[in-house]
Amino acid sequence: MEGAWRGGGLDKEEVERYARQLVLPSFGVANQRKLKESSVLVVGAGGLGSPVCLYLAAAGVGRIGVVDHDHVEKSNLHRQVLHAEDQVGTHKAVSASISMHRLNSTTTVETHVDGFRPKAALKLVEGYDVVVDASDNPATRYCVNDACVIANRPLVSGAAIGTDGQLSVYNHGEGGPCYRCVWPDPPASGSCQRCSDHGVLGVLPGIIGTLQALETIKVITGIGECTSGKLLMFDGLCTGFRTLKLRGRQASCAACGPEATITRDTIAAYDYEAKCGGPMHDRGEGACLKVL
Amino acid sequence: MEGAWRGGGLDKEEVERYARQLVLPSFGVANQRKLKESSVLVVGAGGLGSPVCLYLAAAGVGRIGVVDHDHVEKSNLHRQVLHAEDQVGTHKAVSASISMHRLNSTTTVETHVDGFRPKAALKLVEGYDVVVDASDNPATRYCVNDACVIANRPLVSGAAIGTDGQLSVYNHGEGGPCYRCVWPDPPASGSCQRCSDHGVLGVLPGIIGTLQALETIKVITGIGECTSGKLLMFDGLCTGFRTLKLRGRQASCAACGPEATITRDTIAAYDYEAKCGGPMHDRGEGACLKVL
Amino acid sequence: MVWVYLQFGGGLETLFDSVKSHKVEIPSKKKEGLSDRTTVKGVINYIQKKMLKKNPEMFLKGKELRPGILVLINDIDWELGGKEECIVENNDVVLFLSTLHGG
Amino acid sequence: MVWVYLQFGGGLETLFDSVKSHKVEIPSKKKEGLSDRTTVKGVINYIQKKMLKKNPEMFLKGKELRPGILVLINDIDWELGGKEECIVENNDVVLFLSTLHGG
């Protein structure tokens, strides 16, 4: 039989590249192959998306889609290590694709340069096995969640601001809640959007993003136990992590409940910007500069 | 007075680049300037060193020294995201320097291509304010520690193997222990060196390395509380972190105690390979390949 | 009286002088045969009266907690234990958490 | 009898079927007026007799714990509490940890 090589579905070059994961008893060839055959959509190629893209490409995920709508700015580089000075001005999704290709040319990278929009959300999400929310605003977070619920895709969600971080896997496993089950009400529009709240220590999204990459690998392969129905909370000032136990799936949820109002038919027209805390992009960086 | 610009010792380009850290109330201009005026030695440009180098350069550390003795191999790329396919065959310290320069050309990078050796250890460590242990073998870990104790430098130590990680800041603060205070006895030679123990899920050193970068920034700036006198333990299979309380500085310690035997005069000739668990390099990757 | 740890995260700490953890003593009615206790409702009432100085609308909606704020008692979601009626006893940790959205 | 959680990390779990946490019941002598208790010494003795199947030299040196292994009782270094003589009571967590060196 063709392919019945002792590499177990991996070619010689792959065996060489992933050797250290293949010898790991809790991982091995079967899980490496699952990564190869999987696809991941990364929403946002910024602070969180940088380590997510780098580590998922490095790990051997077969196909990675990157969504962004912005171009690389110099003020991104203190945390968005996926990009570089000579990529300033390049579209972030394109820049991400260049960097991932340099690291692992065997991973297929697809760029989605128009950002994450309600109209295209469902089709985008349905094209991948797992979705990583590495976005930077509440409206996109709700839209990504709703599309994942409708398309039945697990959502690996991370966030970082200042010196704090949060991580959870939503819409996954037996009774695991979706983002909207836990956070049914968006933050009051404008209340958390002040510029001073928008600062972030550059390495914070690095820490949360690498953890998102780990959760994604666990969701794909099924090894270990992922952070579903739980929220990992990180306080960078004391390097303290805390795991909180969350509610299960809620019958009252507008996205995943039995009487959901956000559905395959309504999501495209749903006004996320009006209903979920502001614009679907974070233009804070320019604004911050003006304050200085 | 020259330099009395409202950027507080930072030029306009730096204010633009680090804007998001400057607006952060718990960080701000004064701490950004501390980063700029600081120097860090990173021992090892591998799995841990990759995120350490990337995030410290991105954050604006003024001068970074990178020590390694190896060349980039393809089997490194599943976790050493600082390098890339077109850098395979390049010396790791040089490759690290190239990547850091692309990300932040204002950081000075110094390469030390002969690895970390007892003879040169003290001089190397004395050339920097903070030392990051991102090495991959016990002999180097003891040697780095002893040099840090003699030179009075804080040591940000991380380790990752399989799906587990550890992090601590040694030789820092009031009564904080050194590595040897906590681990006076090296592992039995050969006992932990089996190839199967050497596998590592690629993203694990990414998680620990980003946390090392955070601790380094906290040591330099003094913000928050760093992981001194404590050990952060990470279990990747359940994404569980746990903070352990360690002993203080030990009077019996051969490195930092009042009757220390490892001193400025003896370190160069100390036989770390014989006394501290094997060779000062980890040639496990080649060996692993043969087992497959 | 019940001694509890009140904690605020996800940005809510900015409403409380940016202090994330507060140890406070909350008045309670002693009942025969029961240890001193209050409820999350009592805790929110205490915060409103004694701690919340500015921007109360970011924490409250009328006399109730503003929707969108997650409450955890000893790190467990209050939805799993009766919401406002959750019992709070000595040394319990009540965490009020907002979702972060930066990236 | 004392119920304790025995945990192994940093590679030591490979000596115990790669299981990191074990709940075990350790015999103890009841003393008047004191709760059931043992010491870390008693715990190590129990591990030697009941749990350690192969490569005992990786865990023990003679009847004592091999140097280089860190012991933590309820996440606190045993050096802070009397080493072998640390008291271990019901529901205590005793963690044996080795240093990792990979990178």
Ligand SMILES: [Zn+2]
């Ligand atoms: Zn839901």
Ligand SMILES: [Zn+2]
């Ligand atoms: Zn010492």
